Amino acid sequence: MWKNTFFLFFILSACAEELCKPDASNGYKVRLSLKTALGDDAYTWNKNEMFLFQSTLAFAMRTSHTGQSYEISNIVVCNETDRVSFWFVVTSPGNPTELVENYIVEEAIRKSRHRINSAFLLTDKTLEFVGILPTLATPVSYDTPPWLIVFGVLMGIIVAGIIVLLASSIVKRKRKTRRTDEEEADEETRVKTMDNGVYNMSFSVEDKLTQM
Amino acid sequence: MRLVLPNPGLDLRIPNHEDLDRIEKEEAGGRQKWDNKAQYILTCVGFCIGLGNVWRFPYLCQSHGGGAFLIPYLILLVLEGMPLLLLEFAMGQRLRKGSVGVWRSINPYLTGIGIASMLVSFLVALYYNTLIAWILWYLFNSFQSPLPWAQCPLNDNGTGFIPECEQSSTVDYFFYRVTLNTTASIEDSGGIHWPIVVCLLAAWTVVAICCIRGISSTGKAVYVTAILPYVVLGIFLVRGLTLKGSWTGIKFLFTPDVNELIEPTTWLDAGAQVFYAFGLAWGGLISFSSYNPVHNNCVQDAVILSVVTALTSVYAAVVTYTIIGFRATEKYENCISGNIMTLINAFDLPENNVTTSNYEAMLGHLNNTYPDVIPRLDIRTCDMHKLLSEGVEGTGLAFIVFTEAITNMPGSPIWSVLFFLMLFCLGLSTLFGNIEGVVVPLKDLKVFPKNWPHEALTGITCVVAFIICLLFAQRSGFYWVTVFDSFAGSVPLLTVGLFEMIAVVYIYGVDRLNADIKFMVGYKPSIFWQVMWRVVSPLIVFIILVFYLVTQAQSQLRYLVWDPNSEEFPSLVSSLYPTWINAVIFLLAGVPSIATPVYALCRLVYVRLMTSYVIIINSSAVKAQITV
Numbered sequence: 031m032w033k034n035t036f037f038l039f040f041i042l043s044a045c046a047e048e049l050c051k052p053d054a055s056n057g058y059k060v061r062l063s064l065k066t067a068l069g070d071d072a073y074t075w076n077k078n079e080m081f082l083f084q085s086t087l088a089f090a091m092r093t094s095h096t097g098q099s100y101e102i103s104n105i106v107v108c109n110e111t112d113r114v115s116f117w118f119v120v121t122s123p124g125n126p127t128e129l130v131e132n133y134i135v136e137e138a139i140r141k142s143r144h145r146i147n148s149a150f151l152l153t154d155k156t157l158e159f160v161g162i163l164p165t166l167a168t169p170v171s172y173d174t175p176p177w178l179i180v181f182g183v184l185m186g187i188i189v190a191g192i193i194v195l196l197a198s199s200i201v202k203r204k205r206k207t208r209r210t211d212e213e214e215a216d217e218e219t220r221v222k223t224m225d226n227g228v229y230n231m232s233f234s235v236e237d238k239l240t241q242m
Numbered sequence: 243m244r245l246v247l248p249n250p251g252l253d254l255r256i257p258n259h260e261d262l263d264r265i266e267k268e269e270a271g272g273r274q275k276w277d278n279k280a281q282y283i284l285t286c287v288g289f290c291i292g293l294g295n296v297w298r299f300p301y302l303c304q305s306h307g308g309g310a311f312l313i314p315y316l317i318l319l320v321l322e323g324m325p326l327l328l329l330e331f332a333m334g335q336r337l338r339k340g341s342v343g344v345w346r347s348i349n350p351y352l353t354g355i356g357i358a359s360m361l362v363s364f365l366v367a368l369y370y371n372t373l374i375a376w377i378l379w380y381l382f383n384s385f386q387s388p389l390p391w392a393q394c395p396l397n398d399n400g401t402g403f404i405p406e407c408e409q410s411s412t413v414d415y416f417f418y419r420v421t422l423n424t425t426a427s428i429e430d431s432g433g434i435h436w437p438i439v440v441c442l443l444a445a446w447t448v449v450a451i452c453c454i455r456g457i458s459s460t461g462k463a464v465y466v467t468a469i470l471p472y473v474v475l476g477i478f479l480v481r482g483l484t485l486k487g488s489w490t491g492i493k494f495l496f497t498p499d500v501n502e503l504i505e506p507t508t509w510l511d512a513g514a515q516v517f518y519a520f521g522l523a524w525g526g527l528i529s530f531s532s533y534n535p536v537h538n539n540c541v542q543d544a545v546i547l548s549v550v551t552a553l554t555s556v557y558a559a560v561v562t563y564t565i566i567g568f569r570a571t572e573k574y575e576n577c578i579s580g581n582i583m584t585l586i587n588a589f590d591l592p593e594n595n596v597t598t599s600n601y602e603a604m605l606g607h608l609n610n611t612y613p614d615v616i617p618r619l620d621i622r623t624c625d626m627h628k629l630l631s632e633g634v635e636g637t638g639l640a641f642i643v644f645t646e647a648i649t650n651m652p653g654s655p656i657w658s659v660l661f662f663l664m665l666f667c668l669g670l671s672t673l674f675g676n677i678e679g680v681v682v683p684l685k686d687l688k689v690f691p692k693n694w695p696h697e698a699l700t701g702i703t704c705v706v707a708f709i710i711c712l713l714f715a716q717r718s719g720f721y722w723v724t725v726f727d728s729f730a731g732s733v734p735l736l737t738v739g740l741f742e743m744i745a746v747v748y749i750y751g752v753d754r755l756n757a758d759i760k761f762m763v764g765y766k767p768s769i770f771w772q773v774m775w776r777v778v779s780p781l782i783v784f785i786i787l788v789f790y791l792v793t794q795a796q797s798q799l800r801y802l803v804w805d806p807n808s809e810e811f812p813s814l815v816s817s818l819y820p821t822w823i824n825a826v827i828f829l830l831a832g833v834p835s836i837a838t839p840v841y842a843l844c845r846l847v848y849v850r851l852m853t854s855y856v857i858i859i860n861s862s863a864v865k866a867q868i869t870v
Contacts, residue, residue, distance in 0.1 A: 063583075065593040111590040163401050169393040170386075177382035181444060184382075188447045195454055199697060 067156035094138035288468035288671025300559035301635035307502030325774035328544035334531035340682030341525030354841030359525035363679035369726035375441035384658035391416035410812035432717030474664035482564030491567015526675030569647035570629035577624035734834035
């Protein structure tokens, strides 16, 4: 009996290995760039990290493909390289010899991409799923464009400045004409009050106002 | 050699020395004057130091032999720039009038020189203020983080960026598409792009408010617009020198290539740059110096201004090239990193196997081991020299190269605001001189009624200019600006400068000029100035003009176009101008150049007609008297 179970297990793992191979139809290549992302704080990639990857992916499959309870054994990994890159396929929980379609896997990864990245302290660029394009972050946009605000402030200051300058020059000109009018009026009265070169002191200026 | 053409009636038209002293004492004439000497010097410095010092001189310096270019530049500055500068200062200060008034006083037939100056100033002001409008747009957009030219917009289904942005770069896309919405040729007008209209409005209102009272308002504004660029350049110098790759840029700028000195184009470009950099023949300098006190030392001013301009050009070039060096180094390192990533992805090598130091060796090794794999990979060639020389002239420098460099600096919005504020001040202070060179001649030509205040004249000029500037607010506006830049500010200035020198030296008379300067300053100008004015400077300007005309006539008129549908995209495509551009070029370059002789001719014909008319009237009146 032990021999049989051992034999079955051997067959199963062999099948699983056959399911996962480079350029598998329903498989994806994963590439991690640990040193680029983390520099000196980069951790080394070992079996434990691989275990985390398999469990994270199983979590992603469970979240996306509701109803199916994926286990770590459903995530089959092969062809690990020193780059750190490897291929993986996902087997169906009901039937371990059957692969899950790639669009289901892709959707699962897309949905939980951020969680998968965070588990490894990586980003979309440094944890690559070859063939699955990350949805790009929308560029920052504002309700009122900031440039309109700055423009409004500037124009407000300038228009106020123009009005002030024009008003002050108009006031200055009015004051100048009023002063020249007064000077002319003073000269007139001075001329009038002169009689044969002698000022007539009894003639007062206020009489000018009562003139008709 | 006392070659002076006969000029009757000169003494009747100009105030003599005693009159000048008397006018000075009485402060009659109601003419404005500078509050202090510093205002005058700052205004002239602001006028001379413009956008060309930031984006034309560094390019010329680097492309014509680096440090060696300073030799022709400084020589021609002394031989061509300074004498013309002193000439304009002296004439303005002596005759106390704007450009039209000065030439009309010397001889009424020469009024055409003033008219030509006015036309050139106006045409240049139009496209210059459009550049300032673009600068304002970038300035307004700098008050956000991240900067809008740091990111590409997404395409419709959100999986990638817009292809035009993807293929070129974020800064190219922001300039050509978001800012200008450029069409693919100058013939395709494409309608008005309203953000530019808004910025043009802002630009012209700023100019209007600063120039509204003539030099009493511009004199206050220049305290900011002339000094701020120096401060900002200093800040950028410190920032630039601390960036990685800045020394590469400076070395690239100043590496001398002595062979370039033998090329005639080097000397021609240096001469042309000196001419345009000093703002000669625009009429603004004559106007500014006419507000000076009579005994102001204009000789000293000319020398000071020349020295300041030369030093500022070198200073700005150093700052520019630290930033260019930084950007080129960033791009080069990104290019190498990209290639390294491609290699390790293709061969599944561990990450630290290929680094920047052993990149070349590893590439060679892999090429030998797998000769058929490497060519199929997307390995880009990373050429530092090419990166240092791309896009470093004109609008490309400010709006593409610098904006890209700024996005890579920490704290980008601050640097962006500072940079565009500096460009704005540089352009604005040059525009003050332009507007002065347009409004004062209009006043002298009595185009408007005499009792209209200066404010009204400035206002009308700005409104008319704004309306004409809507030509540049079209989607093809970028190409129109290039046309104006190439033709409105080149040949006409050279011809006007030549006529100015001939007029002063051979019609007004150098002896008279010497006596004037002796009266104003206290000593006669030395033999250096005599030789320059009489022979050397007019000759140099004449040679530059002839060479320029010859090269223009020989080459086909082509321009660079932003065409997303072309094969060479994202490089700009060189296309032919349409045939109607010749009419435009004649209007821009031809009309101001021939304004001087045409006016003289018209006046001659008019005077002949009037005198013969008067003779006929007189003779018929005499006949009538005799018969009676």
